[in-house]
Amino acid sequence: MRLDRTRRRAPIAMVVAVVATVLSLVSAATTREGVALSIAFDLAIACVTTLSLPDLKSSHPVVSRAALTLLALDVAIFITFFLNSSTNFNLATGAAMSIVLLGLSFLTGASGQISLGNGAFMGVGAFAMAIWSNHHATTPIFLTLLIAVACGALVGLLLGLPATRLRGPYLAGMTLAFAVAFTFILSSFNSWTGGDSGLQLPTEATAPRWLDGFFHAGTSPLTTTTLYITDFSIIVAGVAFFFMANLFASRTGRAMRLIRDNDVAAELVGISLPRTRVAAFIVSSAYAALGGALLTLINNSVSPQTYSFALSVTILSLIVIGGIGTISGAVIGGIIYAFSTNAISWITTQTGLNPQGNFASQLNGIIFGGLLILTMLFAPLGIAGALRHLWSRIRSRT
Amino acid sequence: MITIDDLTVSFGAVQALRSVSFVAETAKITAVLGANGAGKTTLLRTISGLKEPRSGTIRMDERNLVHRRTEDIARLGIGHVPEGRGVIGEFTVEENLRLGAMMAKVNLQQGLSEQYEQFPVLGERRRQHAAKLSGGERQMLAMARALIAKPSVLLLDEPSLGLAPLVTAQLMHTIQSLCDTSDLTVILVEQNASSALRIAHHAVVLHVGKVVANDAASVVAADENLRQYYLGLVE
């Protein structure tokens, strides 16, 4: 039955694909959005076709995850072509942040522990990126990102090794101390980190030449660099999410979830608790570093003030509100981060608060802190959990 | 006197006690017997308010105990010696006893010397941490801690668990003499049916949450069917 339906769908898909290809050839000479539209359309068709092949889906979940990631990336990138520069910039920071959130979500989802220092781990990545680029300007971006990730993982190992051996709040407290210490660590290495003023990247990230035409701006208010950086960030986030989805589903991921739910039982079936916990913490630190490095790339600079304790707290709020322990929670948190500044200034103007006043400047903390408490008390799985609950209720009704 | 009427207790879908009714008379020992999982411990925890019953009543004299908080039930004069003894290992013997005497309106020094007289070994070790005591000594301490508050009802949960036969016999003797010399109502939960039946006046046999026998201890002890099927006592 299922197979029949797919067979019937295949010719339709092919026709649509042909039409789309023709469209793209025609529109290639016209506008940038036209090209984007047709490519996005083609890709979407390909992904949907892949996803609807039942054989493939059941035998290779990795393939269907890849197709799903590609589809999401395709839609996201397509949208960026129609947004202005500042919205695109917000989206790019949101994508970088969602990577950090995903790391923290994984740590909690996998080991039941929590880190209050992921802002500092972001800073490790951000500064590693800037320092390396300033000394070796010719290294390809991908390699520099990987170096930043490695730095994050290394620091994670150093801190995680003692703390993850212990039950209880040791990891949380220790990462808090690290987050508080981080700005002092930066200023201890002034000659490397550029002191209070931070570091500038030697060159702006630009699209490789063969892709340049695709991002070319023409007269629109959207600059080529912004568009390229945004799409690049979204792609990096997509890859990061793809890896994480596979890790969640893998043997290691299952072992980690068992530890979270019942560590005594996990030990009985032969899972090494400390090793798995350390591994989860290293992954989360590495993801934070990747997000930080990406943020350096987006801002083209890095400043030590960004990586204060407040950032770590913001990260915690975002993932809790989005849905800690879930993958979609990281996406939701990233989107909230992208638009939170706008939303809060909107609230300020709507409520008629004095934007320079004490209250308006603290609105961020009051709202996020309050939401953090309320979410944990009344909906511990955040927005993602609430949506999932809603969805299962709708499905059970039909 | 404790009167239990139509008591039903459940954990989720599993019923631990089904419509249990019996009376524990004043100045008598009522043994509650049965195999593992028969609901004996649940019964005591429900009397003490650690577990909320689904339905039924528990009365002490004329007062209803259901829906009261554990600490209030304890203050009404019900001493509960929990399974595994529940002595606080981090505390010294004397601190454990002081804690027991806390809410009773008794003279602390007098109470302490009474208990040390009753259980001399505790007096010798009053400054030691309870964690250092042997199993029998811990049981003594747990009993003394409950008794120092001068309760009118004593709930004992498996006092003989893990004790050597000789120590068990001594313990049972202590319980018996307590009952003989005062108006104490004792509910004694035991898996070790033979030693409990030796001192009890009345016996209730539980099987998967249900009362299968409720009679004088001598009658229960003489019932061959009960002995064989529910109490695991074979000659």
Next chain:
Amino acid sequence: MDPFLTSRIVTDVLGGLTNGVIYGMVALSLVLIWRSTGVLNFAQGAMPMFATYVGFALLSYHFGYWPCVVACIIAGLLIGGLTERLLVRRLYGKPEINPIVVMVGFLIVLEAVAAAIWSSFPRSLPSPFSSIDWQLAGKPIALSPFTVYEIATGLLVMTAVAVLFRFTKLGLQLRASAVAPEVSRLLGVRVGRLLTLGWMLSTVVGVITTVLVSSNFFTGLTPQVMDGIFAFGFIAAAIGGLESPVGAIIAGILLGIANQFVTDFVNQNAVIIIALALLIVSLMIRPSGVFTKRTERRV
């Protein structure tokens, strides 16, 4: 030994003692709450901070320093008790990250609300004692009337807590409900009330600490005044072992002195880095704390 070096070392020890007592008090208040309710209170700096702002709001009604301190303590009792009743009570028995997250949220809200009401600029409190160091043979000795006030108050508070826990009926019940809540209830101890009382007590220890810190002429009161101190307090508590009040106090005092040496011989920035390194090393060597006896894990 070189007399200059000797006097430098003496100065460092005396100077470090002041901070050490402060860290010790924060560590003590953390341990009190951890032992009784299994919550590491990340708002343990922010709650007293808020109470201190509330108490010193009386300054504008021409009250003096000491009436304000009393008001701070009363505010602390209220905040501690209400927090336990309204917030923390819902978290017992939940996964361990829930109380952490909620208390971090509470920390953010309290700091933001304090800054919204009283602004984030440092507010200087009328210090009852001079902060000018005494001189010995023409040289300052790192002790002033104010630091003596700090150290003496700190030691007094620690002694008071120790006496309360060791020698009073209330202390016995507090300890019992911390280690064996169910057994305590069976003995008629009103555990629920005692947990609230424990939070009130620990908040008051925090309030006294915050008052001492922010009465310091050089610090003043800000919404973030306790952030760094909280970090050091946690490090001390973790080094000493979260289960051990005495260990927490000793570790706090030693940490304060160590910090002073690092400030003097290395630099100010290195202080928290070295403290963090100390924590890492001590957790590697003695995971359950330097001053605790090894105990089996409770399942």
